[in-house]
Amino acid sequence: METTHLPTQVSGQRRLVFTAAFIIIFCCSASAAFSVFANTLVQATGATASQVALTLTIYQFFMAAFGIISGRIIDHSSPKKLMYVGGAIFGLGWFLGAFAHSLWFLYFSIGILAGTGNGLLYNPALLTTLKWFPEKRGTISGLLLGAASLGPLVLAKAGAWLCATMGAAGLMPIGATYLVLVWLVGWLMASPETPTTTTAEPAQTGKSPKEMMRSLTFWLLLALFAIACTAGIMLIGSLSAIAQVQLALTPIVVVNTLANFFGRMITGRAVDHLGETKTLFLILCLTIIGLAGLRLATGIALFTVFLIILGASFGGVLVVFPTLTGKTFGAKFSGTNYGIMFFGYAIGALIGPQIATLTMHANAGAHAYYGSYLVAIGVAVVGILIDLYLMHQGIGRHTENGGH
Numbered sequence: 001m002e003t004t005h006l007p008t009q010v011s012g013q014r015r016l017v018f019t020a021a022f023i024i025i026f027c028c029s030a031s032a033a034f035s036v037f038a039n040t041l042v043q044a045t046g047a048t049a050s051q052v053a054l055t056l057t058i059y060q061f062f063m064a065a066f067g068i069i070s071g072r073i074i075d076h077s078s079p080k081k082l083m084y085v086g087g088a089i090f091g092l093g094w095f096l097g098a099f100a101h102s103l104w105f106l107y108f109s110i111g112i113l114a115g116t117g118n119g120l121l122y123n124p125a126l127l128t129t130l131k132w133f134p135e136k137r138g139t140i141s142g143l144l145l146g147a148a149s150l151g152p153l154v155l156a157k158a159g160a161w162l163c164a165t166m167g168a169a170g171l172m173p174i175g176a177t178y179l180v181l182v183w184l185v186g187w188l189m190a191s192p193e194t195p196t197t198t199t200a201e202p203a204q205t206g207k208s209p210k211e212m213m214r215s216l217t218f219w220l221l222l223a224l225f226a227i228a229c230t231a232g233i234m235l236i237g238s239l240s241a242i243a244q245v246q247l248a249l250t251p252i253v254v255v256n257t258l259a260n261f262f263g264r265m266i267t268g269r270a271v272d273h274l275g276e277t278k279t280l281f282l283i284l285c286l287t288i289i290g291l292a293g294l295r296l297a298t299g300i301a302l303f304t305v306f307l308i309i310l311g312a313s314f315g316g317v318l319v320v321f322p323t324l325t326g327k328t329f330g331a332k333f334s335g336t337n338y339g340i341m342f343f344g345y346a347i348g349a350l351i352g353p354q355i356a357t358l359t360m361h362a363n364a365g366a367h368a369y370y371g372s373y374l375v376a377i378g379v380a381v382v383g384i385l386i387d388l389y390l391m392h393q394g395i396g397r398h399t400e401n402g403g404h
Contacts, residue, residue, distance in 0.1 A: 071127065276327065
């Protein structure tokens with residue numbers, strides 16, 4: 001990797017952009033606060049727990065859909081306006097959730113509004129920042145997505161306290177805080193006017209979204225994204241239940257969250273040194289090891305060790321794909337292209353928990369999730385086969401200048 005000497009002004013500005021993006025992405029992990037309000041919202045709306053839980057599916061769909069729209073905007077203009085519009089919609093959605101006395105209003109406020117706001121904020125904050133750090137995109141992606149790992153840890157605790165003291169009204173200060181934080185740093189989000197490093201690849205070349213979607217590589221990458229997410233989400237999403245059923249443990253979600261955080265840090269460095277597809281190969285291998293170990297674990301120590309392996313590997317998936325999409329299809333339409341690719345995550349987030357529920361056998365006692373482990377391992381094996389093919393095709397290969 002070549003040495004980059006940046007003007008002091010550019011170096012200082014990109015640190016400010018990174019700091020702003022870190023705060024915005026931290027706020028975008030807001031869905032973690034939803035789970036602690038779930039029972040309160042069930043009582044407020046008179047709906048069932050599964051109907052209330054559908055709010056997050058709607059949230060993720062609108063996040064992915066507006067991620068494409070916001071990506072197209074930043075491909076052609078500054079992201080600053082998006083930060084203000086997205087911050088307002090995002091904060092308002094969570095704020096209005098406090099007044100959700102019907103299921104449809106809950107779907108509208110948190111599902112549609114907050115999900116839309118997230119889609120207008122998350123991808124632009126991430127992708128704009130990566131433009132400022134072309135020489136270490138993997139590392140920066142890992143650091144920013146570390147914010148999304150820490151967010152649930154903080155927000156779940158704060159949300160639990162607000163829910164206990166204020167009930168559903170606790171969503172009002174949450175929404176107001178999101179809006180204020182995003183607006184405070186939104187003005188810092190700007191695309192670089194000039195390249196911050198010299199690479200062999202022109203800054204503004206690449207395939208259009210239509211050209212990308214006509215290629216087999218795109219569909220394989222989309223499938224790989226969905227598969228890599230599915231394998232982790234189907235078990236991580238049921239973590240508390242698995243720990244209690246299999247080992248009669250109290251929830252150990254904090255262990256998984258911290259493993260997720262450090263996994264993203266390590267993955268970012270690995271991407272810059274190994275390339276994306278080799279890093280994905282390691283992630284999927286570790287996923288299989290973690291799943292197999294959890295299936296066989298009969299004590300707290302082994303369960304925790306393999307949980308750390310699974311949490312760290314799953315955390316790395318989202319770090320890889322922003323840089324892999326940009327490297328594979330070029331920089332010119334990277335915002336729109338990654339917005340489309342991000343649907344892979346939405347697919348995994350939708351079907352993963354469903355597979356875990358369908359393959360769980362409640363009457364099997366401590367072995368209730370054994371079938372789920374095997375299905376998740378099978379999904380990860382398919383992902384490895386796709387990844388090996390992409391590696392053979394030279395996709396995501398590491399190069400001397402970092403491949404960007």
